[in-house]
Amino acid sequence: MAASKISFKRRAQLTLRDMKRGIPLYIMIAPFMLLFFVFVVYPVLKAIWFSFTDFNVLEKANFVGLRNYQKLFLDDTNFITAIKNTFIIAVIVGPGGYIMSFLLAWMINELPHKVGTVLTVIFYAPSMAGTAVISVFTQIFSNDSNGYLNAFLRSLGMNDPILWLSDKEFIIVVVILASLWMSMGVGFLSFVAGIKGVDEAQYEAGAIDGIRNRWQELWYITLPNMKPQLLFGAVMTITGSLSVGSIGDSLVGFPSPNYASHTIVNHLNDYGSIRMEMGYASAIAVILFLIMIVCNGLIQKLLRKVGT
Amino acid sequence: METIKRLYQNYLNKKKSKDFTPFVKKSQRSFWGNVILGLFLLVMALAFFFPVVYMVSQSLKPMNELFVFPPKIFVTNPTFDNYRDFANVLANTVVPMSRSLFNSLFVVVIGSVGHIVLASLCAYPLAKYKFPGSKFFNQIIVYSLMFNSAVTMIPNFLTIAGLGMLDTQWAIIIPGFASTLGLYLMKNFMEQIPDSLMEAAQIDGAGYLRIHFTIVMPVVKPALVTAFIMVFQSFWTNTGDKFIYTEAQKGFAYVVGQVASGKVAGVGTSYVGISSASSVIMFAVPLIVFLIMQNNVVSTMATSGMKE
Numbered sequence: 001m002a003a004s005k006i007s008f009k010r011r012a013q014l015t016l017r018d019m020k021r022g023i024p025l026y027i028m029i030a031p032f033m034l035l036f037f038v039f040v041v042y043p044v045l046k047a048i049w050f051s052f053t054d055f056n057v058l059e060k061a062n063f064v065g066l067r068n069y070q071k072l073f074l075d076d077t078n079f080i081t082a083i084k085n086t087f088i089i090a091v092i093v094g095p096g097g098y099i100m101s102f103l104l105a106w107m108i109n110e111l112p113h114k115v116g117t118v119l120t121v122i123f124y125a126p127s128m129a130g131t132a133v134i135s136v137f138t139q140i141f142s143n144d145s146n147g148y149l150n151a152f153l154r155s156l157g158m159n160d161p162i163l164w165l166s167d168k169e170f171i172i173v174v175v176i177l178a179s180l181w182m183s184m185g186v187g188f189l190s191f192v193a194g195i196k197g198v199d200e201a202q203y204e205a206g207a208i209d210g211i212r213n214r215w216q217e218l219w220y221i222t223l224p225n226m227k228p229q230l231l232f233g234a235v236m237t238i239t240g241s242l243s244v245g246s247i248g249d250s251l252v253g254f255p256s257p258n259y260a261s262h263t264i265v266n267h268l269n270d271y272g273s274i275r276m277e278m279g280y281a282s283a284i285a286v287i288l289f290l291i292m293i294v295c296n297g298l299i300q301k302l303l304r305k306v307g308t
Numbered sequence: 309m310e311t312i313k314r315l316y317q318n319y320l321n322k323k324k325s326k327d328f329t330p331f332v333k334k335s336q337r338s339f340w341g342n343v344i345l346g347l348f349l350l351v352m353a354l355a356f357f358f359p360v361v362y363m364v365s366q367s368l369k370p371m372n373e374l375f376v377f378p379p380k381i382f383v384t385n386p387t388f389d390n391y392r393d394f395a396n397v398l399a400n401t402v403v404p405m406s407r408s409l410f411n412s413l414f415v416v417v418i419g420s421v422g423h424i425v426l427a428s429l430c431a432y433p434l435a436k437y438k439f440p441g442s443k444f445f446n447q448i449i450v451y452s453l454m455f456n457s458a459v460t461m462i463p464n465f466l467t468i469a470g471l472g473m474l475d476t477q478w479a480i481i482i483p484g485f486a487s488t489l490g491l492y493l494m495k496n497f498m499e500q501i502p503d504s505l506m507e508a509a510q511i512d513g514a515g516y517l518r519i520h521f522t523i524v525m526p527v528v529k530p531a532l533v534t535a536f537i538m539v540f541q542s543f544w545t546n547t548g549d550k551f552i553y554t555e556a557q558k559g560f561a562y563v564v565g566q567v568a569s570g571k572v573a574g575v576g577t578s579y580v581g582i583s584s585a586s587s588v589i590m591f592a593v594p595l596i597v598f599l600i601m602q603n604n605v606v607s608t609m610a611t612s613g614m615k616e
Contacts, residue, residue, distance in 0.1 A: 015440050022439030024516050032430035033445065035486035038467060040452050043460035050459065057462065104352060107345050117602050121595070122353050125360045128594055130545060132587035133359035135366075139379060146378030184356065186538050190493055193530035197500065214341065228496035235492070239453055265456065272458040285456045292454040 051282035061279065068283035079284070081259050082267040085172060086242060089263065092176050094241035097183030098233060104184070105191035106218065120192050127185040134250040137178045141165055141251070165252050168260035175248045175261045182247065185240065187233035194229030198222055223306045230306065234299045238292055245269065264288050363591070367391070367584040374580050390585035397582060401563065412560035415477055416543040419484045423539050424532060427491040432520050435498035436506060449495075452488045484543060490535035497531035498524060533601045541594045564590055 006014075019026075051068055055061035072079050104123055108116045126133050140148045141164035150161040164170045198221065206221050223230070245265030248256055255270070256262055264284060272281030361381075366374070368386040398405045433439070434446055464483060473479045501524060509519045525532065545561055564586045 019440050022433075022437070025433040025437055025439050028433050028516060028520070029430040029445070032426045032486065032491065035426070035482065036449075036452070036488065039464060039483040039486040040460075040488065041448065042467065043463035044452065044455045046463035047455070047459040104349070107349050110345065111349075117599075119349065119353055120602065121598060122357045122360075124598070125591075125595070126356055128541065128598070129360060129363065129587070129591045132363060132591060136359040136362045139362070142379075148379075148381070151378065181356070181359070186489070186493070186534065189534045189537070190496075190531070193497070193534055196530065197497075213338065228499045232493055232496045235450060235453060243456065268456055268458055278459065278462060282459045285459045289451075289455050293451065296450070296454070 047282045048286055050279050051286045053279045054277075055279040055282070057276045057278055064279070068280050069287075071280070072283055072287065078259055078262060079264075079267055082262045082264045085259075085261060086244070086263045086265075088172060089176055089179065089244050089261075090241040093179045093183060093244065094237050096180055097241065098187070098237045100180070101184050101188035101233065102191050102230075105188055105195055106222065108192060109195040110214075116192075120189070123184045124189060126182050127188075131246070131250055133182075134178070134247065137174070137181070137251060138165070141174045166257050168258045171248075171252055171256055171260040174251060175244065178247050178251060179241070179244050183237075183240065185236065187236035187240075190229045190232050190236075191226070194226045195222060198225045227303065227306065230303055231300070234303060235296060238295045238299065242288065242292055242295070264291075360591075363584065364588055367581070367588045369581070369584075371581060374584075390581035391589075394582045394585040394589070398563070405563070408558055408560045408563045411477065411558065412544065415480050415484075415546070415559060416540060418477075419481045419543045420536055420539045422481065423485050423487060423490055424536055426485050427487075427535070428494050428525060428528075428532065429520065431491050431495040432498055432524050433516070435495045436501065436503070436524075446495075449488050449492055453492065480543070480546060484539070487539065487542070490539050493535050493538070494528060494531045497528045501527055537594070537598050537601055540597055544594055545590070561590065 050061065052063060052065060053061035054064050054067075104119075108119050108123075111119065142148070142150065143161065143163045143165050145151065145154060145161040147161070147164070149164065150158075153162070162170060164174050202221050202225065203217060206217060211217050211220060243265045245263045245268075248254075248261040248263065248266065252261060254266060256266075265288070268281050268284040268288065271277045271284065365381065365383045367390050368383045368388070370385055370387045370389060373380070373383060373385065434442060434449070468474055468479045468483070473482065505523060505527075506519055509523055514522070546559065
C-alpha cells in the first residue's frame with residue numbers, strides 16, 4: 001500500500017537514484033546486451049512484424065493483418081496435424097526426458113568421481129554426436145525383416161516385419177524413442193554440475209534430523225537446493241521437446257508419410273526454408289513461441305512446489 | 309581484503325576436505341537400493357552408448373562389410389581404410405584443408421572464449437543484483453530462448469550486411485557471442501552463490517569486476533565448463549544455416565559435411581565408409597574438449613557452511 005501512495009515524481013527520482021548506483025552494473029552487462037539486442041531481440045521483433053505481412057523474401061512486405069493466423073487455424077489442416085503431433089511428442093519426450101536426465105544425474109552423483117565422469121560422457125554422447133547417430137536409429141528401426149528390432153522380434157516368434165518407418169502408426173513412436181535417446185543434453189549436464197554443488201553439510205544435518213533414506217534425502221534436500229538448475233533444465237526441455245523436427249526428417253524424410261510425424265517445426269521449415277513464405281512461417285514461429293511461454297509459466301508454477 | 313582471503317581460504321579448505329574425506333555421513337543406503345540403481349544405470353548406459361559404439365564400429369568396417377546383408381553391429385575385420393580414404397579426399401580438395409580447418413579453429417576459439425567472458429560479465433549482475441531494468445532483462449533472456457531461429461535469419465542477414473561483416477568470420481563469431489543459452493545457464497548457477505560472500509568482499513572495498521573475476525568465476529566453474537562445452541560444440545558443428553552469411557569462409561565442419569554426403573567428385577560409393585569415418589572424427593573433437601574440461605571440475609560450489 002505504501003508503495004502505491006508515493007507520487008510518480010518521487011518514484012521517478014528513486015528509480016533515477018537506483019540507476020545511478022547501478023552504473024557499474026549497467027556497464028558490465030552493456031557489451032553482451034548490445035549484441036543481444038542487435039542480433040536476437042531485433043530479429044525477433046522483425047519476425048513478429050513479418051507474421052502480419054505477406055513477406056516472401058523477394059518482394060516488399062505488405063501488411064495483411066491477421067490473415068496468416070486465420071489461414072493457419074482455419075484453412076491449414078496440416079498445421080492442425082502438426083500441433084497435434086507436436087503435443088503428443090512433447091508430452092512424452094518433455095517430462096520423460098526431464099525426469100530421466102535428473103534421475104541419471106542423481107545416480108551418477110552417488111558413484112565415485114571417475115566412474116561418474118565416464119557415465120556423464122556416455123549419456124551425453126548421443127546429443128554430442130548429433131545427427132551422426134541418426135543412421136543407427138535407421139538401422140535399428142529398419143523396415144525390412146533384418147532391421148535390428150524386427151530381427152529381434154522375429155526371433156521371439158513374430159511373423160511379419162513391422163514397417164517402423166513407413167507405417168503411420170509407428171512413425172511417431174520411433175520419433176519419440178529417438179528423441180528420448182537424444183534428450184540427455186545441456187539440461188542433463190547442468191543437473192550433474194548442480195547436484196555436485198549441493199552442500200554436503202546439509203546431508204549430514206539431514207541425517208541427524210531424521211532423514212532415513214535416499215528418497216527422502218532427494219525430496220527434502222537435493223531438489224530444493226537445485227531450483228536454479230531445475231528451472232534451467234525445464235526451459236531446455238520445453239524448447240527442445242516442442243521443437244522436435246529434424247529427427248523425424250532424418251528418420252523418415254520430409255514430409256513424413258501421411259504427415260504422421262509432421263511437427264510445428266517441420267511446418268515452419270517447410271514454409272520458411274522451402275517455400276520461402278516468410279510471413280506465414282513467422283506466424284507459425286510466433287504461435288510456437290506463445291505455446292512455449294504458456295508451458296514455461298505452468299512449469300515454473302509446478303517447480304515452486306518442489307520440496308514442500 | 310582480509311575477509312575475502314579468509315572466506316576464500318575457508319572455501320578451499322572445505323573443498324579439499326571434501327575431496328579427500330573417505331566417508332561422508334549420509335543417510336542410510338540400503339543394499340538392494342544400490343543393486344537396483346546399479347543395474348538401472350548399467351542398462352541405461354548400454355542403451356545410450358550403443359549409437360556411439362555402432363558409429364565407431366561402422367567406421368572400422370571394410371567396404372564389403374559395410375554393405376553386407378543382413379547388417380552386423382560389430383566389425384569382424386577392422387581396418388583404418390575409411391580414415392585413410394577420408395584423409396586422402398581432404399588432402400586433395402582444391403582449397404587446401406588447412407584453410408577450412410583454420411577457419412573453424414579461429415571461429416571456435418575466439419567465439420567460445422569471447423562468449424564466456426561477455427556472457428558471464430552480463431550474467432553476474434543479472435543474477436545477484438536488483439537494479440532498474442534487471443527484471444525485464446531476465447525475462448527477455450528466457451523468452452529469447454524460445455523463438456525459432458529459422459525466421460530470424462533474414463533480419464540477421466540484413467543487419468550483418470549493414471555492418472559490413474558479410475563474408476568474414478565475424479559474421480559467425482559476433483552473433484554467436486550473443487547466444488543466450490550459456491548466459492542463462494551461468495546466471496542460474498550464480499544465483500546460488502550466497503550474498504554474504506559478495507557482501508564481505510564489498511565491505512573490503514572490492515569492486516564488481518574484482519568480485520566477478522576473483523570470487524564469482526571460480527565458484528561457478530562447473531557452469532562455466534558446461535557453457536563452454538555447449539558453445540564450443542555449437543561453433544564446431546556449425547555447417548549450414550549460419551554460413552549463408554559467410555559464403556567465402558567455409559569451415560571444417562562444412563567441408564567434412566560435403567565430403568561425407570558424397571558431394572565431392574571422385575568419391576563414388578566409398579563415401580559410405582568415408583562418411584562414417586568423418587562422423588567419428590567430428591565427434592571426437594568435442595569429446596576430447598569435454599573430457600579435458602570435465603577433468604578440471606573436481607568439485608563444486610562455495611556454498612559450504614555459508615548459509616544466509
